[in-house]
Amino acid sequence: MRRTTAPALAGLSATALLLSGCGSDSLDDSKSSASSGAAGASSKAAEVTKDDSLAKLVPAAIAKEGTLTIGSDASYAPNEFTAADGKTIQGMDIDLLNAVAAKLGLKITFQNGDFGTLIGGVNAGKYPAAISSFTINAERLKTANMVQYYSAGTAWVTAKGNPKKLDPDNACGLTIGVQKDTVQQTDDLPERNKKCTAAGKKPITIVSEVAQSKVTADLIAGKVDGFAADSPVANWAVAKNDAKLEKVGSKYASAPYGIVVKKDNTAFAEAISKALEALDKDGTYKKILDAWSNGDGAVTSFPVNPKP
Known part of the structure; x- marks a missing residue:
């Protein structure tokens, strides 16, 4: 289960800060699936078309990979969770990243993984990125790039x-x-x-x-x-x-959530940031949040590695 950072609360330990953001319900991390999403949300992501100028920002090594496997701990509705079939990964975060991928001309699929392994998986090259309601904090920024996309409290x-x-x-x-x-x-x-x-x-x-x-x-x-x-x-x-x-x-x-990208791949993080900006400008970003009843967490900027 996820945990948001709570800077206004006294007594929050350094360990809690490191762990805050999400956790696992012991799901099988071998499951892999594209998402279907809530009615209306996935359709908004599906309507997104490639932006050639943004696609050029994607590092060549990632652009030629074909289908990218994205890590997510799908145990936290409505952000990321499995559908009734027990396999399909869906949710607000899933729809947002699907829309980002479409804007960048990429194909992606999602793989269930224990939360505690996801950032390590990104840095080991298992995933080019991970999205799982990660709260952005100083400890995580030491080991990964994080692209702000939402604010939870x-x-x-x-x-x-x-x-x-x-x-x-x-x-x-x-x-x-x-x-x-x-x-x-x-x-x-x-x-x-x-x-x-x-x-x-x-x-x-x-x-x-x-x-x-x-x-x-x-x-x-x-x-x-x-x-x-x-x-x-x-x-x-x-x-x-x-x-x-x-x-x-x-x-x-409140504290921001971030999409995790490998520490030495800032260029890909910047491409994701620019895609989110474009989705915000054309209204898709807010429509996806609203479809999951979470428009009140919308942010107005999508920086890479914002100061916690």
């Missing part, structure tokens, strides 16, 4: 109508669900509980689940009063259950 969700009057800034005494090993579980809610107890209030009861789907199900069943999760996850949960759930409060502790 933490968001809270509660039952429709907010019957418990949940306020993320005053959740003391309520029961809140989180996914295990996320920054919400390890840092965010514990920090809030310190404030609750310091103020003489009841602490938040934190209910941790291995799968985000179980966290969402707990809220729908009334077992928790709300949940805190990465904003793409929260947005998707509400979009899929809009008659039962709603977001509450504003997204916070």
Whole structure:
């Protein structure tokens, strides 16, 4: 499961910073597939045509490879996850990179891999690039190029109508669900509980689940009063259950996601950046995000290696 960096939260360890961004649900990394995507999203990527001026920016060695294999840990809906057939990799990130590839005149396929191996796989030449909701941070920039393409933070969700009057800034005494090993579980809610107890209030009861789907199900069943999760996850949960759930409060502790490219291949990273700029200009970028209910994470620039 992914974790966003949370620079505004005290006590975030260097280890958590390095790991933040995503993780694995022990998927088989031998599976390989092109994506199909959500209704409307993939069609937008499919409409993209080659831009000859941008295609010239792709390093010759990559341009002549034929079909590029891109690494992704497909365990994190809606950004990257497997379809009902258990093989096809789909999601917002998948559609975005498919559109980038089309703009650059490239053909790509996606291969499932454990999150912890993906950057190493890029640097070893297994993948020319990887996309898997990687949060851009200083540790990752030491070993890879990263192209900014999205901004994620933490968001809270509660039952429709907010019957418990949940306020993320005053959740003391309520029961809140989180996914295990996320920054919400390890840092965010514990920090809030310190404030609750310091103020003489009841602490938040934190209910941790291995799968985000179980966290969402707990809220729908009334077992928790709300949940805190990465904003793409929260947005998707509400979009899929809009008659039962709603977001509450504003997204916070935002940090950018980046596409990973080998450290010594800055030219390819720059080509991806230029393609994203073109997709933003023609409206495709925002249409893909909106199709996955995540337009609120759109960025306005796509730099290579932005300062965290």
